[in-house]
Amino acid sequence: MINKNVPETPYIKAKAFKDKGNKLFKEGQFDKAVECYTSAIEICPPEYVDDLATFHQNRAAAYENLKNFQAVIDDTSKAVELNGRYVKALYRRAKAYEEIKELQKCLEDVTAVCMLDGFQNEAYLKMTDKVLKELSKVIAKETFSKQEPRLPSKHFARHYFISFSEDPVMKSVEEYKNVKQDRNVSELSGYRLVIHNLAEEDFEQVIPNCNVEIERSGPDMPEALLVRGTFKLLQGQIEDSLKDLNHLLSLESVDVKVRVNCLIKIGTLKVQMEKMDEALQDFQKASDLDLNNADIYLHRGQVYLLMDRIDECLKDMEKSCSLNPNFPSACAQKCYIQYRCGLNFNDENQKKAALSGFEQIEKKFPNCSESIFLYAQVLSECEQYEKSEAYFKKAGELDPNDPNVYVHRGILMLQWKRDMSSAMEFLNKAIEMDDKCQFGYETLGTIEVQNGNLKRGLELFQKAVDAAHTETELAHLYSLLLAAKAQAKAAEHFGIHIG
Incomplete structure (x- = not known):
């Protein structure tokens, strides 16, 4: 009841109803609190804009407790209309949008909240990250389902095959390359022609020629299924790849090396599907078939790395190296993971051992660009910038077609030098070399957004999205793209300067 000793102007009455609503709210009587806030809104003269914004925001809080999220959105929208930078109301509206799965609107609101708050509040930042991940996954799944299959660059494919030391197909390719004789390619067909295609890096013809071998149920049908499944994996066709690889496993009298390579790739696909436990089961099946196959431990180690199981990752990398000391990819990866372990556990001995290991690899495999490249990255993290630059240059000389060298430079x-001009020159060189250089577009886009060039940043993130091959890559890139779009929208709406 309103105090009769106070002059009952409409504004005073409205304030009294608001105070009573606050008391009822604290007592958990949210329905009655809504009634009081409603009375306050109806009575309050329109010129008291800030008070009206508060009344709507308070009623929204009561509706939130009653799980009436549409009413929360209506009231907070009115509060923001009355007070354009009302952070509390924007945040409440963001939470309501999240509840009803309007994730795009939620992201726009919570991004505006972060920007208005100067990116200081941990709760706002955590919510932004959570919504970005959820929304990115949804959009990535939808985009990926409609995406036309396309092969990655030859450089990417080449490095993918190098990561297997016991791939029976690539061993056949090497044998084919080493035979010094004239060949009548026109006489080759099916899988035999696939070997020629792989040797010549004529990747566009690989799947059609695998189809010939599979359709005629030729003698090399298991190998053809393995290659076709591999290329579908590289194109991001997860379901089709799994179908081929599982078909291979169902066949009898398949060479053990073929079966093991197939299981490793199925494990890799399960990782992309975020089925980590199933992936590890597939690696175990491979290990049961061929305990001493170095490829199993290298690729399972990478799965452990993604799972943040660093100790197990290092053990697998070490086992891969011990099984095949002449496997440069495994040796390089082992040293890199050893360095990461040293960082994680603040173990200087591990870090020193990793650096020493890279030097030994350089002596043993002087032409291994992957090892030189990873060593350069580690040197950069150690802040040995001049030495790092020298090794990145060397990696580029050994593999002049690798655009990622220029991205890292x-x-x-x-x-090292805060040299924006040189940095942009190297990054632009990377995307000129390879118009599918996803990492180059992503890095350039991030720099442009940080510099306040949101429009250019958005263009670059979109190019990175267009170059992505897996749903996981798409989700990561969409999180960058959506974050930049939300910031651009908030900056325009609220007049916030970026950069």
């Missing part, structure tokens, strides 16, 4: 220029 650009990043190094920023870390």
Whole structure:
């Protein structure tokens, strides 16, 4: 009841109803609190804009407790209309949008909240990250289902095959390359022609020629299924790849090396599907078939790395190296993981051992660009910038078609010398070399957004999205793209300067 000793102007009455609503709210009587806030809104003169914004925001809080999220959105929208930078109301509306799965609107609101707050509040930042991940996954799944299959660059495919030391198909390719004789390619067909295609890196013809071998149920049908499944994996066709690889496993009298390579790739696909436990089961099946196959432990180690099981990752990498000391990819990866272990556990001995290991690999495999490249990355993290630059240059000389060398040299220029001009030059060189250089577009886009060039940043993130091959990559890139779009929208709406 309103105090009769106070002059009952409409504004005073409205304030009294608000105070009573606050008391009822604290007592958990949310229905009655809504009634009081409603009376306050109806009575309050329109010129008291800030008070009206507060009344709507308070009623929204009561509706939130009553799980009436549409009413929360209506009231907070009115509060923001009355007070354009009302952070509390924006945040409440963001939470309501999240509840009803309007994730895009939720992201726009919570991004605006973060920007208005100066990115200081941990709760706001955590919510932004959570919504970004959820929304990105949804959009990535939808986009990926409609995406036309396309092969990655030859450089990417080449490095993928190098990561297997016991791939029976690639061993056949090497044998084919080493035979010094004239060949009548026109006489080759099916899987035999596939070997020629792989040797010549004529990747576009690989799947059609695998189809010939599979359709005629030729003698090399298991190998053809393995290759077709592999290329579908590289194109991001997860279901089709699994179908081929599982078909291979169902066949009898398949060479053990073929079966093991197939299981490793199925494990890799399960990782992309976020079925980590199933992936590890597939690696175990491979290990049961061929306990001493170095490829199993290298690729399972990478799964452990994604799962943040660093100790198990290092053990697998070490086992891969011990089984095949002449496997440069495994040796390089082992040293890199050893360095990461040293960082994680603040173990200087591990870090020193990793650096020493890279030097030994360089002596043993002087032409291994992957090892030189990873060593350069580690040197950069150790802040040995001059040495890092020298090794990135060497990696580029050994593999002049690797655009990622230039991306990392650009990043190094920023870390080392704060040299934006040189950094941008290297990054632009990377995307000129390879118009599918996803990492280059992503890095350039991030720099442009940080510099306040949101429009250019959005263009680059979109190019990175267009170059992605897996749903996981798409989800990561969409999180960057959506974050930049939300920031651009908030900056325009609220007049916030970025950069």
